[in-house]
Amino acid sequence: MFEQLMMAGSTIVVGVFGCVAYFFASNLILDRLLPARGPNAGANINRANAVRPWLFLAPAVILLGLYLVYPVFVSIWLSLHDSGGDRFVGLANYSWLFQDGKFRESMRNNLLWLLVVPAASTFFGLIAAALTDRIRWGNFAKSLIFMPMAISFIGASVIWKFIYDFRGEGQAQIGLLNAIVETLGGTPQTWLTLDIANNFFLMMVLIWIQTGFAMVILSAALRGIPEETIEAAILDGASPLQIFLKIKVPQIWGTIAVVWTTITILVLKVFDIVLAMTNGQWGTQVLANLMFDWMFRGNDSGRASTVALVIMLLVTPIMIWNIRNARKEMR
Amino acid sequence: MDNIAGTRSRLVWAVNLSVVALVVLWTIPTFGLLVSSVRNADQIASSGWWQALFPATQNLIVRAAPAESQSEEAGKFVLAGNALEGSSGTVSAFGASSREPTAFAPGDVADFGSGQTLSVAADGSYRIESPTRFEGRSPRIFVTARMPPSFTSSNYAKVIGAEGLGRAFLNTMTVTIPATVIPILIAAFAAYALAWMEFPGRALLIAAVVGLLVVPLQMALIPLLKLHNAIGIGKDYLGIWLAHTGFGLPMAIYLLRNYMVGLPREIIESARVDGATDFQIFLKIILPLSFPALASFAIFQFLWTWNDLLVATVFLGNTESQLVMTGVLRELLGSKGGEWEILAASAFLSILVPLIVFFAMQKYLVRGLLAGSVK
Known part of the structure; x- marks a missing residue:
């Protein structure tokens, strides 16, 4: 144990000093090789300036290439091979994919998640932002609504599984949801096994986590709205609701879109919640967990990579949209 | 207005x-x-x-004091004690068998059979009398009592020790701290180059970073695990540090670049005029000025690596010396599905550190979110 702490500590020291030493030494060497004085000073400075950015960028570019770009190509290669990655099987994995019931179920559920979670989180976030900005203890309220953001998906799953807990007849219901249902005169249910509906109980967990994120960003956007537009509306006799819907919301569409897409990407990648709460049983499978299943339980790198590529494909439109936006801003 | x-x-x-x-x-x-x-x-x-905050009625099953503690009074053998073990509840009913646990009211005398009698008072004190010596295991007493609210820290003691959460805490720290510190440094240099140095391909690189922001991790898992195995890292801490560094870099570079671009141009240019090299400008001017952005990213990366389950499951083993807290929690969900006292204590321990970090550094977290999204 002590050894492990020492190892972690020394890694930080070695890593940090290694990085600093690399940047320091490489810059020093560059200065030595192309000195900014003597007969070739001018040419040397130009050449050094051409090289130096790449010294700064090298570790990042190498790591990005190795950990994020290279895997895309390997995944494509793996998806064309069998479970062990040895034999070329052409498009067999893809044709399997489209006939697989679990895959279709995952696609359907992912679609549901994509429709519900970003919309609900953004909606609740917008309401929370609009309301908390109007009251004195708004910042305190905000930090409490924001808090689930710090909780791991798996921790959140435990929290919500407890809420959905079901006890058999004759026992006191200790799950909050069933207790409420019982008090209102309903029959307690095993919520996580109800067909279709159980998907929404899982989505609730992510909505609970992401509302705070949406709230924080939308609240900043609401505050950034020019005062004059609101003043003019008040003078024209608009009600607070009208001001919110017709003056404020249209001015923050851009931010709403950013929040929406950010949560959309998260939804496509989410897997911990499904893994922890139902493990894809009772019709709750999603792509990310399906991929995990084929990777660990199925031990089939071909099929797992194929599923991963589908997730990648679904993310791509947002990726392109983000890049285009970023380039527009740089101009 | x-x-x-x-x-x-x-x-x-x-x-x-x-x-x-x-x-x-x-x-x-x-x-x-x-x-x-x-x-x-x-x-x-x-x-x-x-x-939990109100007194509650509970059904308790208590085993009477051991036979060694019996005393002899007027020709009868007596076992005595308190069924509520000193807490200040009120007994509403008791029984001598599991079939009729609430057959008697406090003060009544119940019959155990073979001449033994049991009586339980409202405060929980009981008395078992027998004409013969008590031998072997003492009888069980069934008590229904209204108990005052009571809380215990024993769940925490249990999960930290027996369930291995104490060790997992250390493992998580071992993963988290290097995985937070290392990407910051690498990203800071890259962000500076992308913000303040002129070179061909800069716009393309920035676009690439923005694109890589959304690459799903799922994509990278199998190829990288194969790579780690091939170059001999296998499933160990070095592998997960590198993985977290790689996966965290796009966000780090993006956040830091956005921040650095906003720093005043005059400071940097006047330093250049004074003959400072890029390395010096970066170290002495940019890095100190970028502290808020560095802090924002550090918190992000810390929360993300602490809360991560996927990367840890793939790049670390599930031995005692490598299982992180989220991993333990996942295993407990599988093996102790119904034991909520264990799950609740474990889950709360695992989210404790992120919550502390969250409430202490919320300002930076919000700032980072805004820089990363409203653009």
């Missing part, structure tokens, strides 16, 4: 009440877990956590 529209007091009330409702809805799940983590298994199973 908002106030003018909001001066109507009914509206103010409505807003306040709605926010109260939202806050309650959003905190109650976590609060329920916290309360449950300090109740014992019987309490959790017999009543909802929202009843």
Whole structure:
């Protein structure tokens, strides 16, 4: 144990000093090789300036290439091979994919998640932002609504599984949801096994986590709205609701879109919640967990990579949209 | 100007009440877990956590004091003690067999058979009398009592020791700290180059970083695990540090570049005129000025690596020396699905550090979110 702490500590020291030493030494060497004085000073400075950015960028570019770009190509290669990655099987994995019931179920559920979670989180976030900005203890309220953001998906799953807990007849219901249902005169249910509906109980967990994120960003956007537009509306006799819907919301569409897409990407990648709460049983499978299943339980790198590529494909439109936006801003 | 529209007091009330409702809805799940983590298994199973603060009726099964403690009074052998073990509950009924656990009211005398009698008083003290010596295991007493609220820290003691969460805490730290520190440094240099150095391909690189922001991790898992195995890292801490560094870099570079671009141009140019090299400018001017952005990213990366399950499952083994807290929690969910006292205490321990970091550094977290999204 002590050894492990020492190892972690020394890694930080070695890593940090290694990085600093690399940047320091490489810059020093560059200065030595192309000195900014003597007969070739001018040419040397130009050449050094051409090289130096790449010294700064090298570790990042190498790591990005190795950990994020290279895997895309390997995944494509793996998806064309069998479970062990040895034999070329052409498009067999893809044709399997489209006939697989679990895959279709995952696609359907992912679609549901994509429709519900970003919309609900953004909606609740917008309401929370609009309301908390109007009251004195708004910042305190905000930090409490924001808090689930710090909780791991798996921790959140435990929290919500407890809420959905079901006890058999004759026992006191200790799950909050069933207790409420019982008090209102309903029959307690095993919520996580109800067909279709159980998907929404899982989505609730992510909505609970992401509302705070949406709230924080939308609240900043609401505050950034020019005062004059609101003043003019008040003078024209608009009600607070009208001001919110017709003056404020249209001015923050851009931010709403950013929040929406950010949560959309998260939804496509989410897997911990499904893994922890139902493990894809009772019709709750999603792509990310399906991929995990084929990777660990199925031990089939071909099929797992194929599923991963589908997730990648679904993310791509947002990726392109983000890049285009970023380039527009740089101009 | 908002106030003018909001001066109507009914509206103010409505807003306040709605926010109260939202806050309650959003905190109650976590609060329920916290309360449950300090109740014992019987309490959790017999009543909802929202009843924990009130006295509750509980059915207890108590084994009478061991036979060695018996005394002899007037030709009878007596076992005596308190069924509530000193806590100040009130007994409402008791019984001598599991078939009729509530057959008798406090003060009554129940018959155990073969001449033995049992009586339990309202304060829980019991007395078993027998014409013969007690031998072997003492009889069981069934008590229904109204117990005052009581809390225990024993769940925490249990999960830290027996369930291995103490060790997992160390493992998580081992993963998290290097995985937070190392990407910051690498990203800071890259961000500086992308923000303040002129070179061909810069725009392309920035676009690439923006694109890589959304690459799903799932994509990278199998190829990288194969790569790690091929170059001999295997499943070990070095592998997960590198993986977290790689996966965290796009966000780090993006955040830091956005921040650095906003720094005043004059400072950097006047330093250049004074003959400072890029390395010096970066170290002495940019890095100190970028502290808020560095802090923002550090918190992000810390929360992300601490809360991560996927990367840890793939790049670390599940031995005692490598299992992180989220991994333990996942295993407990599988093996102790119904033992909520264990799950609640474990879950709360695993989210404790992120919560502390969150509340202490919220300012930087919000700032980072804004820099990363509203652009």
